[in-house]
Amino acid sequence: MTRIDVLELTKEYGSTRAVDRLSFAVEPGRVTGFLGPNGAGKSTTMRLVLGLDHPTSGTATVGGRAYAALGEPLRHVGALLDPQAAHGSRTARAHLRALAASNRIPARRVDEVLDEAGLSAVAGRRVKSYSLGMRQRLGIAAALLGDPAVLMLDEPSNGLDPEGIIWIRELMRRLAREGRTVLVSSHLMNETASFADHLVVLGRGRLLADTPMQEFIDTQVQPRVRVRSSDDAALAALLEGHGYRPVRELDSGLDSGRWNVADARVEDIGRITARAGLPILELAAQEGTLEEAYLALTADAMEYTARNAPPTETAASPREEARQ
Numbered sequence: 001m002t003r004i005d006v007l008e009l010t011k012e013y014g015s016t017r018a019v020d021r022l023s024f025a026v027e028p029g030r031v032t033g034f035l036g037p038n039g040a041g042k043s044t045t046m047r048l049v050l051g052l053d054h055p056t057s058g059t060a061t062v063g064g065r066a067y068a069a070l071g072e073p074l075r076h077v078g079a080l081l082d083p084q085a086a087h088g089s090r091t092a093r094a095h096l097r098a099l100a101a102s103n104r105i106p107a108r109r110v111d112e113v114l115d116e117a118g119l120s121a122v123a124g125r126r127v128k129s130y131s132l133g134m135r136q137r138l139g140i141a142a143a144l145l146g147d148p149a150v151l152m153l154d155e156p157s158n159g160l161d162p163e164g165i166i167w168i169r170e171l172m173r174r175l176a177r178e179g180r181t182v183l184v185s186s187h188l189m190n191e192t193a194s195f196a197d198h199l200v201v202l203g204r205g206r207l208l209a210d211t212p213m214q215e216f217i218d219t220q221v222q223p224r225v226r227v228r229s230s231d232d233a234a235l236a237a238l239l240e241g242h243g244y245r246p247v248r249e250l251d252s253g254l255d256s257g258r259w260n261v262a263d264a265r266v267e268d269i270g271r272i273t274a275r276a277g278l279p280i281l282e283l284a285a286q287e288g289t290l291e292e293a294y295l296a297l298t299a300d301a302m303e304y305t306a307r308n309a310p311p312t313e314t315a316a317s318p319r320e321e322a323r324q
């Protein structure tokens, strides 16, 4: 089992501190989503782990060793950082064969990974004729070549079509099930929610969160309740009387007949409406999404924020008595 350990890692480019005393570990057997706004330091951290850049201070190790100290590194760590990395005038097969030879990987692995990445039929074509999605698949094939215990993928879904996105998601899940260490950066929250078990979130080079995904959502997103009664007006008045701010829920722009209540729990709303003898037709907790949780956490840590971004709506806190 091979862990990635990042310890007090700092990287400065001139006056820019891209990574700032960062410490976290990426554990085997699960997919760790690596999130953060543009410029948060994700790619820099990956480059430092891969020895492509030198830290200003601190360490990044794979299985306790610096990447540079690994003999035949592709057998230990597979990485997708830049899908343009392959030489355009080479065929995909030639590109992978050269990589395999330099890491003493048997040539038969080339055809295996081409097949795995769905590139067998186009393996004899020059890489410069490849689409972005095909280059992305080739980068992933290269990462898999040495059957490594650790995979680091920077935006792997980039350029992939819907079928490709499902393929990469299932591939990452399988690699984690096999006990490998999988670190994946992405800006697509729905995507990340579909494959990650654990999250490491950066903001301005610093660690904002290192937590299981569901726990991350639960701690960042306030609970919400959706409720419907046969007596709409009475329900709204009752909720307002208890300090809640019910908001009408729209369904494709039309009134859905429901109230959406922020900072509320079904237990509390159920108790209040039962005491008032109000007939309830629907009462459900609404789960937070990774996107909501992520935006709540990173709101303060954005390096590049739209200058005229509208203020985020803040829900008023209901009175404590409603909880009793």
Ligand SMILES: Nc1ncnc2c1ncn2[C@@H]1O[C@H](COP(=O)(O)OP(=O)(O)OP(=O)(O)O)[C@@H](O)[C@H]1O
Residues within 6 Å of the ligand: 013, 016, 017, 018, 036, 037, 038, 039, 040, 041, 042, 043, 044, 045
């Ligand atoms: N080679 C470099 N020279 C100077 N500054 C750099 C260099 N590489 C990164 N930076 C700066 O370091 C910071 C972190 O960049 P990095 O690319 O690691 O962020 P990121 O989280 O990967 O962003 P994105 O999501 O946009 O890819 C940014 O301010 C960036 O401009």
